[in-house]
Amino acid sequence: xxxxxxxxxxxxxxxxxxxxxxxxxxxxxxxxxxxxxxxxxxxxxxxxxxxxxxxxxxxxxxxxxxxxxxxxxxxxxxxxxxxxxxxxxxxxxxxxxxxxxxxxxxxxxxxxxxxxxxxxxxxxxxxxxxxxxxxxxxxxxxxxxxxxxxxxxxxxxxxxxxxxxxxxxxxxxxxxxxxxxxxxxxxxxxxxxxxxxxxxxxxxxxxxxxxxxxxxxxxxxxxxxxxxxxxxxxxxxxxxxxxxxxxxxxxxxxxxxxxxxxxxxxxxxxxxxxxxxxxxxxxxxxx
Amino acid sequence: xxxxxxxxxxxxxxxxxxxxxxxxxxxxxxxxxxxxxxxxxxxxxxxxxxxxxxxxxxxxxxxxxxxxxxxxxxxxxxxxxxxxxxxxxxxxxxxxxxxxxxxxxxxxxxxxxxxxxxxxxxxxxxxxxxxxxxxxxxxxxxxxxxxxxxxxxxxxxxxxxxxxxxxxxxxxxxxxxxxxxxxxxxxxxxxxxxxxxxxxxxxxxxxxxxxxxxxxxxxxxxxxxxxxxxxxxxxxxxxxxxxxxxxxxxxxxxxxxxxxxxxxxxxxxxxxxxxxxxxxxxxxxxxxxxxxxxxxxxxxxxxxxxxxxx
Numbered sequence: 001x002x003x004x005x006x007x008x009x010x011x012x013x014x015x016x017x018x019x020x021x022x023x024x025x026x027x028x029x030x031x032x033x034x035x036x037x038x039x040x041x042x043x044x045x046x047x048x049x050x051x052x053x054x055x056x057x058x059x060x061x062x063x064x065x066x067x068x069x070x071x072x073x074x075x076x077x078x079x080x081x082x083x084x085x086x087x088x089x090x091x092x093x094x095x096x097x098x099x100x101x102x103x104x105x106x107x108x109x110x111x112x113x114x115x116x117x118x119x120x121x122x123x124x125x126x127x128x129x130x131x132x133x134x135x136x137x138x139x140x141x142x143x144x145x146x147x148x149x150x151x152x153x154x155x156x157x158x159x160x161x162x163x164x165x166x167x168x169x170x171x172x173x174x175x176x177x178x179x180x181x182x183x184x185x186x187x188x189x190x191x192x193x194x195x196x197x198x199x200x201x202x203x204x205x206x207x208x209x210x211x212x213x214x215x216x217x218x219x220x221x222x223x224x225x226x227x228x229x230x231x232x233x234x235x236x237x238x239x240x241x242x243x244x245x246x247x248x249x250x251x252x253x254x255x256x257x258x259x260x261x262x263x264x265x266x267x268x269x270x271x272x273x274x275x276x277x278x279x280x281x282x283x284x285x286x287x
Numbered sequence: 288x289x290x291x292x293x294x295x296x297x298x299x300x301x302x303x304x305x306x307x308x309x310x311x312x313x314x315x316x317x318x319x320x321x322x323x324x325x326x327x328x329x330x331x332x333x334x335x336x337x338x339x340x341x342x343x344x345x346x347x348x349x350x351x352x353x354x355x356x357x358x359x360x361x362x363x364x365x366x367x368x369x370x371x372x373x374x375x376x377x378x379x380x381x382x383x384x385x386x387x388x389x390x391x392x393x394x395x396x397x398x399x400x401x402x403x404x405x406x407x408x409x410x411x412x413x414x415x416x417x418x419x420x421x422x423x424x425x426x427x428x429x430x431x432x433x434x435x436x437x438x439x440x441x442x443x444x445x446x447x448x449x450x451x452x453x454x455x456x457x458x459x460x461x462x463x464x465x466x467x468x469x470x471x472x473x474x475x476x477x478x479x480x481x482x483x484x485x486x487x488x489x490x491x492x493x494x495x496x497x498x499x500x501x502x503x504x505x506x507x508x509x510x511x512x513x514x515x516x517x518x519x520x521x522x523x524x525x526x527x528x529x530x531x532x533x534x535x536x537x538x539x540x541x542x543x544x545x546x547x548x549x550x551x552x553x554x555x556x557x558x559x560x561x562x563x564x565x566x567x568x569x570x571x572x573x574x575x576x577x578x579x580x581x582x583x584x585x586x587x588x589x590x591x592x593x594x595x596x597x
Binding site for chain 2 (some may be wrong): 005007008010011014015018019091092093095096097098099100101102103280282
């Protein structure tokens with residue numbers, strides 16, 4: 001047991017859950033979800049005058065909550081991870097930590113896991129509100145599980161990006177800006193590039209080469225932008241026919257969740273590797 | 288044993304350490320003396336495995352700080368000149384975290400922590416949040432933290448900086464206790480009289496270069512040739528002055544007629560000084576006081592570094 005314990009993780013969990021801002025953050029997050037779910041139910045039951053809630057409307061609520069939660073996760077994760085190492089540096093506690101016998105891997109993984117633990121707590125705390133959709137039907141448990149797995153992959157990837165920036169920059173504010181910049185790229189710029197690519201493909205005379213023996217033109221770059229966009233993946237999970245639509249547009253039939261998983265796993269590994277290498281940047285040999 | 292071999296650290300064109308060579312035996316308390324920016328903290332950071340040297344190497348108990356840094360970390364306790372604390376941790380949790388960071392089992396930590404808190408006189412602060420402790424208490428807690436894995440070498444960078452006189456005395460007493468435990472202690476301080484009191488050896492460093500290294504008394508003796516002697520006579524001041532002027536080892540004579548006092552620089556050895564004193568008595572000059580002003584470490588440091596500047 002001792003062998004698997006991570007002192008940084010235990011210390012971070014203790015510090016995080018003792019801080020008032022963690023509880024106020026959790027409360028604010030649940031309050032937002034509650035306002036939304038309550039508001040949605042009110043609108044569809046009272047103002048429509050029907051007095052009941054159809055499974056199709058329940059699915060809309062599920063879809064909107066999922067998107068909202070994704071947006072919140074993408075907004076909160078950089079705030080939790082982008083200061084992980086740089087704040088230790090600013091508080092002048094990092095040097096002492098680096099003279100202990102903990103390895104760079106232990107320190108970085110401890111920091112990442114403690115941040116993810118808090119995010120998972122947010123997601124789990126929101127589950128009772130989420131599960132209201134099951135009262136009305138229209139959503140399968142497998143869809144909910146898939147959505148949560150998707151959150152997990154995204155949170156780990158964004159968390160790793162935050163930890164990397166936190167390690168390679170000296171100031172938390174710089175790290176924060178860089179991580180939010182990366183979020184904007186992942187969430188918005190990739191979507192923009194996808195639409196630009198799609199439109200360019202539709203210009204007559206600019207149609208990509210069709211694959212041998214196939215009728216649909218191949219457009220791997222357009223596919224790539226869609227595949228790494230969290231919003232696009234979420235839409236295909238919520239509405240699977242969109243997957244076929246995307247396949248028709250880009251000519252590539254690989255499900256985008258596979259590309260998403262591979263891409264963000266690589267991003268996670270790369271970012272953590274850089275963070276581990278750079279944590280003891282002033283020491284050439286030891287990690 | 289600590290061996291520093293040709294240690295050089297460059298930041299661009301700035302040379303922070305210049306082919307530094309040093310050897311410190313086990314159980315020795317070695318004080319590092321030098322002006323701000325002299326290179327003390329750079330040496331300490333390299334020994335604490337926080338910084339790689341540009342050239343050279345250093346070994347602690349035979350382990351290289353470059354190649355075996357994880358082994359070195361087990362053997363050193365490091366206290367930096369500036370450090371922070373985690374503001375949501377209590378004193379015992381603070382020590383527990385670092386104990387766990389050194390891989391000390393939980394059962395052993397439970398026994399160790401009260402002992403360490405007692406050593407640094409913080410038993411009554413065990414359940415206090417560390418950010419609420421005074422500066423002196425934080426310094427002592429940090430010292431306890433550096434001892435948690437029972438290192439054989441302690442690297443203390445300005446452990447008494449910013450402390451009030453009482454806190455300094457407390458810190459000094461703890462260090463004396465650690466010395467009696469046989470730990471090798473490297474300590475830097477600007478409070479030189481304190482260093483001379485607790486250190487066996489002194490290293491004088493200036494602009495990244497080793498200026499002097501040796502026992503405190505030896506280094507102080509290097510300046511004994513320049514010691515200032517003050518003589519007080521009942522009368523016959525001019526006779527006394529004429530007498531001292533004849534001695535080739537004496538220079539810079541100053542006479543204060545109101546006090547019947549003569550002071551001068553004396554370059555002779557202790558034996559020559561005894562001979563001078565004997566001659567003075569034989570000359571029938573009515574001397575009632577003959578005092579050699581002892582140079583303290585501060586004077587030694589000022590004299591040595593002044594010599595380097597020139």
